[in-house]
Amino acid sequence: MSVHQDERRDDAGDRRFVDRFRKAWGPVEFSPRAATAFSARLLARVDGGGRRRLGLPTLIGVAVVAAMAVAVWIGRVGSLPDVDWLASLADAESVLSSSTVLDAEEATDDAGVDGDATDADNEDLELNHEYQMLLAWVAPSDQELEDGWTP
């Protein structure tokens, strides 16, 4: 069979296939009523300035901003236990510094039995230093207080 015969057979096959495709696909109904409604809707949009629906990029943008706002809010709420933790640490420090053992060693020191710094002194100084550092970190600066800082 020649090349030309093959091509003619292919063309005929293509035509038959396209006919079958069209039949199976069917026509697209567009009634006069649907056409009128289409035009009315379109012209209303034109007269209304062609307002457009929110597109996907816009929605994604809004979602990202909302997620960031929620994250910031959660971050603020989540930081509160940290403040409580610092406060409780300070309380614990004060309790510790006033404990019986420390008081006893302090009393001994005050009585001049041991002229050097006692363990209680050292521990007290160390805790006091840490507490001051924490206070410096947590407490608002003068400038922040002037700016109206509130906890």
Place this chain on the structure above:
Amino acid sequence: MANERKGAVELASTLPTTDLPTSPRQQFERLVTDERERAVRLAYHMLGGDRAAAEDVAQEAFLRAYHALPAFRGAARLSTWFTRILLNQVATHRRRQWVRDRFLALWGVAGAPPALIRDPPPTTAASSLRDLGLRVRMQRALLGLPQGQQRVFVLVHLEGLTVAQTAEVLELAPGTVKSHLHRALKRLRLELDDLREVEP
């Protein structure tokens, strides 16, 4: 297929200069009246039979045309110019749909069922369940074609344009159109080998 043939004739025709409306608004209304049916039909084919999406896309294309109409200088026929806008709008819609489906898939949400399942055409041969299944496969095959092949197949075989008219609309060489057409047919025939079953 009478409508498709009519659309081809409409596309091939040129508006006589003396009949051109005077104001841009009148020109737009004339464009809508002349092109609305063909626009919805073409979008319907390009979107694989989703009627609601086709009307939305056609509306958006007309809106874009309305805003661009003052800049239209008549380098091409108005209908050809509008068809390009419509095809671009179809591509935009499909891109957004793809992103939307991927986004939903990320969250484990199944996408919407095919439009032909949601809203089967009432008066076609695909009214039975078996044929509806075949119709869905046709839809997938059509949408699965590369964009260039799909456009050429729809314009030539479903809209009834000639190769030359299709080449003008798509701004391609006629040889490229023929090549796309050949490949599209080859692929569709391979995927829809059982298409003869729907014949009465």
